[in-house]
Amino acid sequence: MVTRMADDTTRDAPLFGNPPRIAEGGHVGQIDNSLVPRFAGPPTFAQLPRMDEVDSADLAVVGVPFDAGVSYRPGARFGPAHIRASSRLLRPFNPATGVSPFAAQQVADAGDIAANPFSLEEAITQVERSARALLEQAPRLLVLGGDHTIALPLLRALGSEEPVAVVHFDAHLDTWDTYFGAAYTHGTPFRRASEEGLLDTSACIHVGTRGPLYGARDLVDDRDLGFAMVPATEIDALGAGGVAERIRARVGERPVYISIDIDVLDPAFAPGTGTPEAGGMTSRELLAILRDLAGLDIVGADIVEVSPAYDHAEITGIAASHVAYELLSAMAPGSQEKQ
Ligand SMILES: N=C(N)NCCCC(=O)O
Ligand SMILES: [Zn+2]
Ligand SMILES: [Zn+2]
Numbered sequence: 001m002v003t004r005m006a007d008d009t010t011r012d013a014p015l016f017g018n019p020p021r022i023a024e025g026g027h028v029g030q031i032d033n034s035l036v037p038r039f040a041g042p043p044t045f046a047q048l049p050r051m052d053e054v055d056s057a058d059l060a061v062v063g064v065p066f067d068a069g070v071s072y073r074p075g076a077r078f079g080p081a082h083i084r085a086s087s088r089l090l091r092p093f094n095p096a097t098g099v100s101p102f103a104a105q106q107v108a109d110a111g112d113i114a115a116n117p118f119s120l121e122e123a124i125t126q127v128e129r130s131a132r133a134l135l136e137q138a139p140r141l142l143v144l145g146g147d148h149t150i151a152l153p154l155l156r157a158l159g160s161e162e163p164v165a166v167v168h169f170d171a172h173l174d175t176w177d178t179y180f181g182a183a184y185t186h187g188t189p190f191r192r193a194s195e196e197g198l199l200d201t202s203a204c205i206h207v208g209t210r211g212p213l214y215g216a217r218d219l220v221d222d223r224d225l226g227f228a229m230v231p232a233t234e235i236d237a238l239g240a241g242g243v244a245e246r247i248r249a250r251v252g253e254r255p256v257y258i259s260i261d262i263d264v265l266d267p268a269f270a271p272g273t274g275t276p277e278a279g280g281m282t283s284r285e286l287l288a289i290l291r292d293l294a295g296l297d298i299v300g301a302d303i304v305e306v307s308p309a310y311d312h313a314e315i316t317g318i319a320a321s322h323v324a325y326e327l328l329s330a331m332a333p334g335s336q337e338k339q
Helices: 002-012 076-087 120-135 149-160 189-195 218-225 232-251 283-291 314-330
Strands: 023-024 027-031 057-064 107-112 140-145 165-169 205-210 228-233 255-261 295-305
Touching: 023 189, 057 076, 057 120, 057 314, 076 120, 076 140, 076 149, 076 314, 120 140, 140 149, 140 314, 149 189, 149 295, 165 189, 189 255, 205 232, 228 232, 228 283, 232 283, 232 314, 255 314, 283 314
Parallel strands: 057 107, 057 140, 140 295, 165 205, 165 255, 205 228, 255 295
Antiparallel strands: 023 027
């Protein structure tokens, strides 16, 4: 009996080379893990095809291995590879939403954007240029960072024609002005974006904000730059559904960019990050909130600040890969009707 099963399987499995893929909904999907072990094969996000393996893509997953903008622990340059490695266990069907995110839309991995590690200004230009070029090939992007600096060039690529609403999950405001006189850092992208007119200042919101600030003025500036806030201290009382309701009320029908700094999670759920703050949300809360955002006009998203050197047992990588999966599910056409 055991011998027969093994024989049947090996007959269909390729010896090497192009792995067999799931093909659902007319789309090229994940490697078929009933024939090829999930720990074998190329290291794309969720074992999805590369961009050059599909005729066209509805959504591209792209990495930005860059961390020259950090103010504390380094290492987010290794975030994209770590999130991809931790995404091998993602399966095709999302039972919490009823969505098959890789059957409902063509998702492909576009590899990494090359960003100069020695020139922050040049890196920002490269990220914007690359994102614009990629948007010609796939109308929506899910970006794996990288430190939070990259949100600015991504917003330049997405928000220069029509300002976007930003839903920003983070322990930090990231609307500070400068560090050591530097305008472009991972603590300043949303101030720059607001100053540049990239944000719909009636529709942006932070979620999960906590920890000490430099002064009370930070909050005044933040409001002036266009952000409402659901601080971490309000999450217990609101619950995931209540938080999602606040986000929906703020964003409405507008095009929205979702930026997720993994440090929005408590360090217990995401130790592998550069500027951890105690008292954050659980991964279950974050995943539930994202599920409730299905149906928003999500034009792009990022997951940033995963720093694998500080991770243990892939805790942070796995959290980030599931966050990506819920985002892809929420971005799938028809996702709202399924719920
Ligand atoms: N974007 C992140 N993760 N952190 C900003 C930290 C700003 C600071 O060092 O005060
Ligand atoms: Zn942060
Ligand atoms: Zn941040």
